[in-house]
Amino acid sequence: MLKLLKKVTISAVLVVTTSTIYPALGVAADSYRNDKLSGAEQHPLNFKNEKQLVLADQDSQKRAVDAHIQLNYAEEPTAKQATKLNYNPVGWHNYKFKYKKANASIGKSWLFNRGHLIGYQFSGLNDEAKNLVPETAYLNTGALKKSNASNKKAMLYYERGLTKWLKQHKSSRLDYQVTPMYSGNELLPRQIRLSYVGYSSSGEKVKISLKSYREEDGNDSATVVYLNNDSSNAIINYADGTAKNTLHKKADLAAQNEAAEEASSAAASSSARASSEAASSAQASSEAEQSSIAAAQKAASEASASQAAAESSQAAANSAAASSAQAQAAQNQSAATQTYTGESQQIIGNSKSHIYHVPGQAGYYMNSSNAVYFNSEAEAQAAGYRKSLR
Incomplete structure (x- = not known):
């Protein structure tokens, strides 16, 4: 565990060896190990009934x-740990970076620690170059600032x-x-x-x-753990050990918020325009339908008037025997003008609304005085008619 410390001298068996970097071997699917990294081979020291400290x-x-x-x-070790470290491990830089606290406020903390590999509580070493690497405060202490021993x-x-x-x-x-x-x-x-393993x-x-x-299970009954040297x-x-803060400054945050608001406003405006256009389209469609209905009503009214005229002609024919044949002819001619267009099974257009109907549509049956006949929908459309929506 890292603290800022001066070098102290302790009594211990210190063995310095030259270490070989071994490439990654097989990595289990559920392992936390990054298989692209390499390090010294993992094996326990042989058991001895005395303290051993080996630094490569x-x-x-x-x-x-x-x-x-x-x-x-x-x-x-029982000696009190010193308060300062003087050795800077290779790649050492340090930055006081912003971070977001649990209450969403912004604080500042040092990104890196001079991290002991073997903690002082075991080795009693502080300023030993072979035992120091740049570690993030989060890796070392479990928190961006202060510490969290449960992490x-x-x-x-x-x-x-292990101390326990x-x-x-x-x-x-x-x-x-x-x-x-x-x-x-x-x-x-x-x-x-x-x-780590016990003897x-x-x-x-x-x-x-x-x-x-x-x-995870390691070699020779040891337990292994892989920890990431990173910080959120x-x-x-x-x-080279350099770093950039991922938390933006207040001005950047304000600009981002403003941009987000503008994007939200633009999206709302676009949605409103789309709704307005949809409403206009619906209104136009409704007006066209209403026009069609009015035309149909007018045609029905004309049909009723024509039918009344026919009935009057029939009464006159009944009262005037001499002209019955002529009245019957007039009635037949009137009936012919009232023929329902649906009997023809053609494409029927309404000359007043310029809407055409196909067999089976609600407005297909209309007064023939308003009917225009087409052999196909293409022919009706070429004449400027549109298909009924109902």
Whole structure:
């Protein structure tokens, strides 16, 4: 666990080895490991009844490669941790970035920590270059500011858990390996791998579980966890350690809000125009239908008048025997003018409304005095008629 500290001297068995970067092997489908990253091979140290601390040499780019410790409860450091670190690991930059608090207000916090691979509570080391990498505050402490020891995406959760395990198993030993996982020659690790297993006093391996959903089975009975070196308020360039704040400034936020309001207003205006056009179209359609109805009513009125005239002619014919034949002829002629157009099964147009009807439509039967006959709908449309909507 990182704090800003001065270098202190402790008594411990310190073994420095040259580490080899091993490529990724097979990765289970449900693993949190990024299979494009590589790091030192994961294996527990051989059991010894004494404290072991193994820090791998830095690589050619001055990157920390691997840190490994084996200890029991009594071998944990007791010296108070210093308050400042002086060594800057390769790729080190720092930024005070904005972030959004739980109450939606905006705060500021440091993006990076000088992160210990093996925490001070186990190693007693502060300013050791082989044990330091740039870690986001979120990875290190579980929060963008201050800390959250219950966050299973952060190293603090596992360091607290392993400290508690040592206290509960004072006769046992903890084997703990922490490995930065790099992509090619990038200076900052994209992930940190934790590996831990217990040893009984007789040297038998003991499986350790800290009740985290990120725990996976590792080599030699060890439990492994892969943690991401990222932060929700930053875009990190892992190649050189630079970063950009993803939270916009107030002016940018205001501009974005204004643009969003304008877009919303434009969408509402467009919707209103569409509704208006639809209403106008509906009104035009209604007016056309009303015109058609009025024409039909007028035709019916004319038919009624014609029928009344025919009845009057028939009465005159009955009262005048001498002219009965002539009256009968007049009645037949009147009946002929009242023939319903539907009997012809043609395309019928109304000369007053310029609307045509096909067999089966409501207005197909009209007074023949208004009827115009067509052989096809195409012919009716060519004559300037439109099809009835009913």
